Amino acid sequence: MYDVGEIRGQYPALADGRAWLDGAAGTQVPQTVIDAVADTYRAGVSNQGGPYESSRRAGSIVGAARQAVADLVGAADPAGVVFGPNMTTVTYRFAATLAAGWQVGDEIVVTQLDHDANVRPWVQAAKKAGAVVRTAGVDPETGALPAGNVTGLIGERTRLVAVTAASNLLGVRPDVRAISARAREVGALTYVDGVHHCPHEPVAVNELGADFYATSVYKWSGPHIGCVVADPGVLDGLAPDKLVPSPDTVPERFETGTAPFASLAGVTAAVEHLAGLDNEATGSRRERLALSRRSAAEHEQTLAAGMIDGLAAVAGVHRYGPSAGERTPTVLFGLRDRTPAEIAAKLAESGVNVSHGHSYAWEAVHALGLGASGAVRASLSHYSDESDVQRLLDAVADLV
Structure with a gap:
């Protein structure tokens, strides 16, 4: 069983009450590490x-x-x-x-x-x-x-x-x-x-x-x-x-x-x-990793679907990237009349950590016509939960 509440309890940094949606730039670490x-x-x-x-x-x-x-x-x-x-x-x-x-x-x-x-x-x-x-x-x-x-x-x-x-x-x-x-x-x-x-x-x-x-x-x-x-x-x-x-x-x-x-x-x-993320994982470390990582991926994808649909429902939000196909739980988006830096700063005031800019994907941001300022990136991790996603959606809606 994948218990995200139990997993989150192993991460001291998450106790600050913020929505940590910047995992693509670096994750937090559990107490065991x-x-x-x-x-x-x-x-x-x-x-x-x-x-x-x-x-x-x-x-x-x-x-x-x-x-x-x-x-x-x-x-x-x-x-x-x-x-x-x-x-x-x-x-x-x-x-x-x-x-x-x-x-x-x-x-x-x-x-x-x-x-x-x-x-x-x-x-x-x-x-x-x-x-x-x-x-x-x-x-x-x-x-x-x-x-x-x-x-x-x-x-x-x-x-x-x-x-x-x-x-x-x-x-x-x-x-x-x-x-x-x-x-x-x-x-x-x-x-x-x-x-x-x-x-x-x-x-x-x-x-x-x-x-x-x-x-x-x-x-x-x-x-x-x-x-x-x-x-x-x-x-x-x-x-x-x-x-x-x-x-x-x-x-x-x-x-x-x-x-x-x-x-x-x-x-x-x-x-x-990572091998112990699913409470039912047993056997060798490779066997435990296989089950735990599948469970984590399913958890992330479920959250990502809600994040993508939720952003799409907010007027004025432009999401970049293909609408379908295999993808990680990462979303790149922007708002009319707001720079990526402004959006990220406003979300931070609402307790939501997101990345902004080019994320070192230098060729990609220019191919998409975004330039060096890039866009806003929200990225889920295995310790993300529904409240993180909802705080992002509420904060973006407030901005609009």
């Missing part, structure tokens, strides 16, 4: 490689975090989980590493739907390598990205396809399976941005066909950590720039500096929290 981080510092932790308990504890924390992320996204081997300070930084690292093997005239494919963190690193790396960039456009009216818009650009010289599994701006979910299948036909790699996808859907990286799947832990109730999941065999064939004495093993060769041990303990705690 807070405790995991604090307990690591309380017990004491040392860098890895030492012949004493605090050092061995650090190694155990890192290994547990890799396994937890592998369980969350359905990866076969935790040795394919690479950590970094955030998704943008890790993606830049992979872009530089992969581009080292590109030649003049090679091609990469990016999309207008993506967060700029899955566009700019590849565009800049391609420029340095002399590779050609092909950009898949979205529907300028709805923001939809048909698979054909991407697959039609993939050819024999394509080396990489960068595509989002879910738009952080509009919630749109492209057909990643079809895109990655076409990429594989020509021997190209697929780098999938799952930052907005992973918090809202059960993930199976093999079913998506993603060679690289990126996610941000702070988008699913964990600390500020980014990670990329890949087949260790693929990672083994790559040689990132690294310090001479640092490990040359996979995945360690992709991680620079000392690991953030306390935050990684929080990663494991966050996955455990």
Whole structure:
């Protein structure tokens, strides 16, 4: 059973009485994650490689975090989980590493739907390598990205396809399976941005066909950590720039500096929290995640339907994005004669937290004709409830 009231009680931040509808920009964390981080510092932790308990504890924390992320996204081997300070930084690292093997005239494919963190690193790396960039456009009216818009650009010289599994701006979910299948036909790699996808859907990286799947832990109730999941065999064939004495093993060769041990303990705690969202979930962690995440997705979609219908019923509200199709519980909208910043500020006065602006979906906001000011984004999380949605609808109606 999915008891959202019980779940909300595990989040200290939600006690402030506000409607936290800004999850797409970062979620709040439950007490178990807070405790995991604090307990690591309380017990004491040392860098890895030492012949004493605090050092061995650090190694155990890192290994547990890799396994937890592998369980969350359905990866076969935790040795394919690479950590970094955030998704943008890790993606830049992979872009530089992969581009080292590109030649003049090679091609990469990016999309207008993506967060700029899955566009700019590849565009800049391609420029340095002399590779050609092909950009898949979205529907300028709805923001939809048909698979054909991407697959039609993939050819024999394509080396990489960068595509989002879910738009952080509009919630749109492209057909990643079809895109990655076409990429594989020509021997190209697929780098999938799952930052907005992973918090809202059960993930199976093999079913998506993603060679690289990126996610941000702070988008699913964990600390500020980014990670990329890949087949260790693929990672083994790559040689990132690294310090001479640092490990040359996979995945360690992709991680620079000392690991953030306390935050990684929080990663494991966050996955455990997600696995327990449904009170009836039993079995292995992967089995518990499967049921809990399905229940959470159903809960979010039910709330999203009410939010979308409710906004549509308010005169003067313009909602962006396709009216149908698979999407996350995220809505982008605007009001006549009000800037996005003004709307967000007024909603904040009513106790409703929403995001506004371009949300780093730089190509998408311009393709939709919104410009850098973007629009207002309301995004639900697994801890959102009906009262959050109603407060948003009431506040928007008051504005109109």
